[in-house]
Structure formats: structure tokens, C-alpha cells
Amino acid sequence: MAVDFDLLVIGAGPGGYVAAIRAAQLGMKTAIVEREALGGICLNWGCIPAKALLKSGEVYEQLGHLGDYGLSVEGRAFDFDKVVQRSRKVAAQLASGVGYLMKKNKIEVIEGAAVLQKGEGAPRAVITLKAGGQRTVQARSVILATGARARTIPAAGLEPDGDRIWTYREAIVPKACPKSLLVVGSGAIGVEFASFYRALGAEVTVIEALPRILPVEDEEVSAAARKAFEKRGLKFRVGADVKKLAKSKTGVTVDLDVGGKAETLEAEVAIVAVGISGNVEDLGLEALGVKIDRGHVTIDAHGATNVAGLYAIGDVAGPPWLAHKASHEGVHCVEHIAGLAPANLKSPIPGCTYSTPQVASVGLTEAQAKEQGLEVKVGRFPFKVNGKAIAAGETEGFVKTVFDGRTGALVGAHMLGAEVTEMIQGFVLAITLEATEAELQGAVFAHPTMSEAMHEASLDAYGRVLHL
Missing domain, CATH: 3.50.50.60 (FAD/NAD(P)-binding domain)
Known part of the structure; x- marks a missing residue:
């Protein structure tokens, strides 16, 4: 042929x-x-x-x-x-x-x-x-x-019915905004839909089988994100295994096993976000x-x-x-x-969650860096003392940096706050270009910007933080 x-x-x-x-x-x-x-x-x-x-x-x-x-x-x-x-x-x-x-x-x-x-x-x-x-x-x-x-689990009722049980596809084009909502899964998709519907006034409960939400993120960011979301009225049930999700006369019910104890939650609609x-x-x-x-x-x-x-x-x-x-x-x-020598397929891939506040990360978490045997140096800087964040009324969150103390290489960065999904690219470039603490600490960051927190977090890892 x-x-x-x-x-x-x-x-x-x-x-x-x-x-x-x-x-x-x-x-x-x-x-x-x-x-x-x-x-x-x-x-x-x-x-x-x-x-x-x-x-x-x-x-x-x-x-x-x-x-x-x-x-x-x-x-x-x-x-x-x-x-x-x-x-x-x-x-x-x-x-x-x-x-x-x-x-x-x-x-x-x-x-x-x-x-x-x-x-x-x-x-x-x-x-x-x-x-x-x-x-x-x-x-x-x-x-x-x-x-x-979207991954479904029909045996547990985690399968869309086009009416009360949704995946991302149904949640994108709903006929009406539900008054109450259960979200099964607290990854980026689940948290984003929870954030959107909560913003419009829905009562939202997020169910997660693992011990914490946003489980792929750094543990510190995960904990802070949960507190920030709870301030907005979101509710969470972690360590909760879904035994059965089913339609009821008024909406949906979900039977949970939470640490060996049975629990039932009810809502108007459920979104299934348990992976793909x-x-x-x-x-x-x-x-x-x-x-x-x-x-x-x-x-x-x-x-x-x-x-x-x-x-x-x-x-x-x-x-x-x-x-x-x-x-x-x-x-x-x-x-x-084509026979060319392409760029590294395993370049650092950033992850972004567009909730309120936003979450962004690249590279290793603190725990992963320690598991790899690195001499870990961690820096942190909160937006609550950042001038631009205060002026903008966006003081929730912080920047966290993870360095290898032996080489000075930046190996991970983790952020929670307003528009951090835009700022994370600075750290992506740094890791891609194999930047060390010397380059990051010597770089000039514009003032006043929220990105100054990135500079300060890099300084903090080596005991040089200026504004904290």
C-alpha cells in the first residue's frame, strides 16, 4: 500500500x-x-x-x-x-x-x-x-x-447518570446551579469544581479517601489549602471510603466508611472526580x-x-x-x-489548581526530597507580609522552596495564593536551567510584586530572608 x-x-x-x-x-x-x-x-x-x-x-x-x-x-x-x-x-x-x-x-x-x-x-x-x-x-x-x-466505579455508584451524578463533563454544562453538592475526589478537578460552585453559594462537601486533600501536593500546602477553603465555607471528609453513591428522592446519598465508622451524606448533586x-x-x-x-x-x-x-x-x-x-x-x-535531538522529555512539569486561593507546584515535595536522600534546605515566605499582596487584599498563602543543600540546586517549589499559577513558571525555568540558590538569590525581583515572595523564600532556605 x-x-x-x-x-x-x-x-x-x-x-x-x-x-x-x-x-x-x-x-x-x-x-x-x-x-x-x-x-x-x-x-x-x-x-x-x-x-x-x-x-x-x-x-x-x-x-x-x-x-x-x-x-x-x-x-x-x-x-x-x-x-x-x-x-x-x-x-x-x-x-x-x-x-x-x-x-x-x-x-x-x-x-x-x-x-x-x-x-x-x-x-x-x-x-x-x-x-x-x-x-x-x-x-x-x-x-x-x-x-x-473520567474514571468511574459502577460497583460503588460512581458513574454519571446525566441527572444527579456528574463527571466533569456534566459539571461543565449543568442546567442549574445546585444548592448542595458532594464532590468525590479532592484532586485538581474536584477542588476546582468545589471552588466554583461554592463561589456561587452552593453548600459543598469534598470527600477524599486519602488522609489529606490535594494529595499530590506538598503536605504543608495541602494543609494550608484546606484551611483556606474551609474559611470560604467548603467542608471536607478525608480518610473516607465511598461504599455507595446513589440517587435519592431529593438528590443523592453517599455511604461512607470513615475510620471504621459508617456515615451517610446527602446533597442535591454529586460530582465524581476520582481520576481518569x-x-x-x-x-x-x-x-x-x-x-x-x-x-x-x-x-x-x-x-x-x-x-x-x-x-x-x-x-x-x-x-x-x-x-x-x-x-x-x-x-x-x-x-x-524527524531525527532531531529534542529537548528532555522529562523536563519539570508544573501542576496548577485554579481554585480560590490557587495552588501551583513543580518538582519534588519536601517529603520526596528527603526520601531521595537529599540534604534538604527549605525556605518559606507568607504573602501576609508581602507589600503587593497586602495592597491587593490577597494575603492568603505562601511560597515554599526546596533546595538540595549539597549542590544548591532548586529541586522543588510549592505555592498557595492569588495567581500563583502564573508565578510558578519562574520556578519551572529555574529548575529547567538548573539554577542554584546563588542565581535565585542574586536575581532582581520587581517591587512591589507578589513574586517577591519567591525571592524571599529562596533567601529563607539559607537563613537570609529580609522581610520576615
């Missing part, structure tokens, strides 16, 4: 479409297959519309504190339909932008669902087209970028013998699977399940296919 394309990408999320663009830049004849919408889950049903909702919630909540700034407004209210419609418009605008990028880079977009078969040098794809019929495509290389979906599962089904992977581990495709340091010519990137290839990680892997994978 003749080769149709140099590269075929299956899935047009932030990993797939970025991989396709990079391939086109390198002169590859490229096609991308998408069965739903360009931009994938992140752009259409996840990251982007969720942030639009969160912004609406944040602004509405801030209106309730205008008196703190010497301001006043009458008739604070929200139109929930318009809040949701705004988030959909934002997603649609960006999705159309991805379509433009495909045309600009001369990437053929094939609308349909692909199944892989054994081909010449690389698997070939048999695509069931949305418009009807089938098309068989052979490429020199194939990249799987099919993403993931890779989209590995119905792709022909089993027939090809593709190695799959715990629902994710196994890859090497360059994204290659065990099948010649087949690669995988993003959520389908395992954690961390983040859009920016998928894009990074996509560029790396394509450059490797």
Missing part, C-alpha cells in the same frame, strides 16, 4: 494538534484524525471552559467583598445560564482557532474514528468517517493522542500487541510503543495528566521521529 502521509496523529487534543503542527513545521505531510471536536477534552470540556466558569465564580465572590476596598454595589446576582454560555463561547472560540492552525499548516483534518491495523513499517488506520463510509490511511509514523476520560482512564479501547491495540499498563499505553523515553512506527503521547500514555505535558511530549516525539 502506498504511503499517504509522513505522520498520522489520532486525536486532536493539546497533545495531538501540537504534534501535528510541529510535524508540519518540519516539512512532514501530516494528517490528524478526530472523532469529536478539535481541541479535545481540554479545550472543549475541561481546562478552558472550567477556567471560564472559575473566573465568573471568582468575580462574583469578589463582589461580595467590595467593602474591603472602599467600594459598594447593589443587587449582586448571577445568571447561571449566561455563566455557562460564556464558558461555551470561550471554548468555541479557541476550537475554531485550532481549526485555523490546521489550515495554516496544511494539515489534513479527517473527521472520524480510527482503528489501527498492521501496516507496512507502521500501523495503518481504517477510519470510519463522520460523513459516512470508510477511509484507509497508511503513514510512515502514527502518534496516538487519544487522551482520557486512558482512551485505549476500540483502537485495535490488542490485535497489534501494544503493551498497556493499568489502562495506559506503555512508551519509552521518546514516546515510542513496542510496535514499530507507533507512538503515544499525553493522557493515554500515563501521568501526569496535564495538557501542557501532552503538548511537550508531542513536540519531543515528532522531533525524535
